[in-house]
Structure formats: C-alpha cells, structure tokens
Amino acid sequence: MPNQVKQTVKKVFEDVADAIDNGTFEQRIKIGLTIDGSELGLEVMKQAAYAIKQANQFDVVLIGQDVPWAKDFQHVSTANSDQNEYQLMESLLADGTIDGCVTLHYPFPIGVSTVGKVVTPAFGRELFIATTTGTTSAVRNQAMVLNAVNGIIAAKTMGIAKPTVGILNVEGANTVERALRTLKGNGYDIAFGESQRADGGAILRGNDLLTGSVDVAVCDSLTGNILMKLFSAYASGGQYETLGAGYGPGIGADYDNNICIISRASGVPVIVNALNYAYQLAKGHLATISKQEYAQAKQAQLDQICADLKPKAATETKTVEAPAKEVVTDQIPGIDVIEMEDAVQLLWQKQIYAESGMGCTGPIILVNEKNGEKARKILKEGAYL
Secondary structure, eight states: OOHHHHHHHHHHHHHHHHHHHHTOOOOOOEEEEEOSOOTTOHHHHHHHHHHHHHHTSSEEEEEESOOGGGGGSEEEESTTOSSOHHHHHHHHHHTTSOSEEEEESOOOOTTEEEEEEEEOTTTOOEEEEEEEEEESOSSHHHHHHHHHHHHHHHHHHTTOSSOEEEEESSTTHHHHHHHHHHHHHTTOOOEEOOOSSTTOSSEEOHHHHHHTOSSEEEOOHHHHHHHHHHHHHGGGTTSSBOSSOOSEEEEOTTOOOOEEEEOTTBOHHHHHHHHHHHHHHHHTTHHHHHHHHHHHHHHTTHHHHHHTTSOOOOOOOOOOOOOSOOOOOEEEEOOOGGGHHHHHHHHHHTTOOEEEEEETTEEEEEEOGGGHHHHHHHHHHTTOO
C-alpha cells in the first residue's frame, strides 16, 4: 500500500476516534417503513424505498411481508413472526434498531396527535398543520391548545427557531387564541403570526393556508385531516396523494416515539417526503425537543389553562328581557359562535341592547356605537373576549 494511502486511512480512523471521544460521532440514522396496507399496492413502497436508497442520506428498514426486492434493504419480515407490523415497529423503536418509522393508520393513545407538513400552493412555503390525526383531548378547545404546542415542537425540531403560530377560523378559535395568549403571558414563548387579510390577527382564513401566512396552523384533528387530503391530492383528483410529507409524527406529553403517518392513498412522492420528514425529526431529536417544550408549557400553567377550558356543568338559566331596541352598527368580533347568545344575554343584563350576527370573518356582537367601549369591557370581564 502506498504511503500516501496509508496516511489517508490513518487520518480517517483518527478522525473517527476523535469524534467518538468528543461525543460528536453520529451513527447512521435508520428509518423504518411498513410496506403493507397501501391501496396503491407494494409498488409505491418499493419506488419510495429505492429513491431514499439512491439519495443515501439514511437507511430504510423494511417491515412487512416477504418481497423479492427486500433483499436490497434491511428487512424485518412478518411472515414467520407472531407479531404484526405495528408490534414489530414498536420493538424496533424500543431497542434502537430504528430511529423513526413511517406507517399507515397507527392507533396513537389519547393525548397524542400528528403534525402534518405541506407546501402551500401560492408561494411554495412549508406549513405545519397541527394536527391531522390522533386526539390530544376529548375536549375540542383543550385539544387545539395542545395541538399548538405539538405544532411548535415539530417546527422547532425541523430547525425553525421561533415558528409563527396562527389558529384556523373554526369553532373555538377565539377561545383557543385567548388561552394561548394566557399561556404566553405566563411565560411560554409563542410567536403569533398574522393573517394576510387586511384586518390581520392570529385567526387564519382559507387564504392564509394557501399563502402560508404562518409556520404552524392550529386546528382540530378532523379539520386538519381534511386539509392534508386536500393539499396532498388536489392535483390528482383525489385518487393519489402527490404533495406534502404526510400526516406527520405523533406528538404528546411524555410520548417518545418518532412515528410518522401516511395514508393508504399516499403516492411515491409523499412516502419519500414522509421518510425524509421522519429522518429530519430523528436528526433534530424530536423526543428531546418535545420534553423541553412541554416542561416549559406546564411551567406556564398549561394544565390549569386546559382545565379551565372544560365545559361547565349545565345550569338552569333565566331568560333576560332585552332592553329597548336600538340601532346597532358597532361590530364586536372575536367571540366564539357557541358563546354568542350567552354574550348577548350578559349585555342585556347590564342594560345594553345587543344582537348577534355573522360578519365576513366570523361571529360578531352588534351594539350601538355609544355603548361600544362599555360593551367590550363587560365582555372582557366575562371572558368572552
């Protein structure tokens, strides 16, 4: 062996030894892929696995039935096992064989939901949709508050130091915004984004999803699931998901596994992107970021804020007689639709005539201009604003 080659080999081994000693040496990341269950057949899994293999950034570990092309990959077969794909995946994650996995329809426990990632069509910006599957809480508004934390975790793990957050204009959005602003006031660092519409604010409309006005769009999982399907499959007519990175990783307090979800209609591009998403999450140490963010959020009274969002026990209420009718032209936005009539009744109790209505951006309370300032103060004191 020529001396120059010997010196080069020696240098390589010395560099590796130094990296191990310094704690900077990283083993090659492995991401699992369960290959059974797609409506599009095994061919999409095959093409996605080979695309990752060719890129050579990380290794794919196949989990599932025996197929001829599995010989080109590390393969954990279900053929001679008493465990199904999910059980094998869980054991491989537990023993460190894989650092994450992409799978279909995994049953996450209550308290865990997934953060999807799409590319918005207007400007090609990445948008995290929090969340798209799973249930962080059975109470919708609680779930959306927790979903916001999950979205921040996913975005930070992917390298966005201070992700901007907006709340999709669905039922409960204003209540959720108030809760998140309380969380921020208590010390949890949330960077609220701005709608691109003229009136701004952190409540997002459909336009904001198309343009990617924020980094993280917060919604309930059912709405998020529909959004993911629309973003992913609109170009193919709905039969084949071609865009985005799938429905994302399951995230929740005290949940450690990096398990990313795709659909049975996910095509090759989405599966490839989902594998890359799982790889980046593993590289960014998802579990560590999740623990840190939840610890900070809990320190800012996350648990109490969520407890305050539980539905109040039903009580018998007396109908309040409306004050004398007045011309109402002052619009007060920001009240959830399910609280509109209660808010009107509160103003009537205070002898302010009010009506409920629906503006172009959502529910509104209408009062006479002379009562506008006083009405807003009453509504804020009543926790409607």
